[in-house]
Amino acid sequence: MAPAIRAGEGREPQPQDPSAGRRLSTLVRHLLPSSPRRTSAAEAAPTTLESSPTMASQVSSVFAGIAQAPEDPILGVTVAYNKDPNPAKINLGVGAYRTEEGKPLVLNVVRRAEQLLINDPSRVKEYLPIVGLAEFNKLSAKLIFGADSPAIKENRVVTVQCLSGTGSLRVGGEFLARHYHERTICIPATTWGNHPKVFGLAGLTVRSYRYYDPATRGLDFKGLVEDLSSAPVGSIVLLHACAHNPTGVDPTIDQWEQIRQLMRSKSMLPFFDSAYQGFASGSLDKDAESVRMFVADGGELLMAQSYAKNMGLYGERVGALSVVCGSADVAVRVESQLKLVIRPMYSSPPLHGPSIVATILKDSEMYNEWTVELKAMADRIISMRQQLFDALKSRGTPGDWSHILKQIGMFTFTGLSSEQVAFMRQEYHIYMTSDGRISMAGLSTKTVPILADAIHAAVTQLK
Incomplete structure (x- = not known):
């Protein structure tokens, strides 16, 4: 017999439509191969497809032996972050630029370019x-x-x-x-x-x-x-x-x-x-x-x-x-x-x-606009480096943190141990990869002091 179709999980029960059931039954009869033998009254009755949780649970899978794969060590940081209900949580694992308000950024020049493309009637989707x-x-x-x-x-x-x-x-x-x-x-x-x-x-x-x-x-x-x-x-x-x-x-x-x-x-x-x-x-x-x-x-x-x-x-x-x-x-x-x-x-x-x-x-004008926006992003990251360094210095955090200023680009390799990273996640709800990499683009003037407090606590309490 054909396998039962499971009802959608998590949805409100819907009132049954008798006419829909008849149409489905008719479709099923059309799809079944014709047979020259006579059918009984029971066999001639409309076919009804019903949910059967018991039958569904007994269905085996050729993939039943597959092990659960671990989360990606980088993308898994965001998965863990999203599961954390704490409203003060900070995600420094994502490799994407964020604004001072912590929001994703779409460049103005990108918006302009998209609008030009949308308004061009000659464009096709070949x-x-x-x-x-x-x-x-x-x-x-x-x-x-x-x-x-x-x-x-x-x-x-x-x-x-x-x-x-x-x-x-x-x-x-x-x-x-x-x-x-x-x-x-x-x-x-x-x-x-x-x-x-x-x-x-x-x-x-x-x-x-x-x-x-x-x-x-x-x-x-x-x-x-x-x-x-x-x-x-x-x-x-x-x-x-x-x-x-x-x-x-x-x-x-x-x-x-x-x-x-x-x-x-x-x-x-x-x-x-x-x-x-x-x-x-x-x-x-x-x-x-x-x-x-x-x-x-x-x-x-x-x-x-x-x-x-x-x-x-x-x-x-x-x-x-x-x-x-x-x-x-x-x-x-x-x-x-x-x-x-x-x-x-x-x-x-x-x-x-x-x-x-x-x-x-x-387009020279749009290219120049892009370079201005690009430099603004780079400059903000450089500013976050300086602010974090200054915050750690003002707290007297043990160690030499000059590498924060010397390193370049989106990421800083802090030198924090995996134990210190775990401590900061547990106690401060700050998320980063286990090797201590943080995305400077995920920081803001508001969150730098929080991160500095967390690093200071991790370094002084877990040596």
Whole structure:
């Protein structure tokens, strides 16, 4: 017999409609195969589909043995935050910009661009090509590499639209797993938690190199150089273009140059992750300096871009993957293979988000408005750093907290232990990742003193 249909849980009982029941019964009879045998009066009665909790509970599932997966260590912070009924709770785990009032921000220039798109009667909702919106791809390459980039002028850059930064990394990872001779990718030992998962599932062998020094709360440059020096020749190396996540620790320009020379001497392939261009220092060009150094030497590299942070397009999933190739001929072939990676993965990317980006980047007035809003966001984060440092200093909180000012970008790696983080969640209802990373964009002038009190208590009571 057909399985019973369960009544919707949590809904008020609805009065039964006899005519609806008759229509459903008629539909069922039409769908059942016809039979030449005679039917009894009981069999000829209208079919009635009823809820049967007992029968439903007896239905087995082929997925019954699946274990409950743990929450994502980053996104799970917000899940826990949302379950907390305390009205004074503070969420410093989310990697998204918040206003001084703690609200999500949609940039004014983004609103303007969307309105232009909505009011354009010529716009349609057709599929994009596999590689995405051509105008968006061209403008994205210019934004990160520079409009005067020799690689762009020589047609050595191929750019494909992807699903934000994560999608760009995954497409690049799968492309390399298929076509690059060395399957090893070296990633910072302290990095965004999704990096090892993305590249591991793409088919690459993940290896780490030292990056963050807990003792100094700064860059372990000596360890970084030693680990890259001992890595296999030709290894892929993941590099954060700016505003390293989660530490906020970036190499200096001189250190970047040493990294470049070392990698080129070992024929290593750079794979940049640029999630915060313009969001770190407030300058789009300054935040792209590390990338442009590697392009200027004529070598090859991969670049994953995201517009989640710097345009606030988190939910639009707007990103791009660029491959800087040795020649224009190679770039054409690389693009053809990237299409073969993308087609069975998601076929073609969304239209709305990249249209917003292209509308802003191609219009000088809107572009300038964007840079002003972008710098305002970056400046507010810098201000939050100064306020938090001053608050801890005024409280006489034990330890050196100067790293709060030295680190850059959305996040601060506080150096707090997991026990101290748990204490702050329990006693102060302040939420952050267990490694002590806090989103400076989630702070405000009102909440800085509360956070400073919590850190002071955690440090003095739990040593």
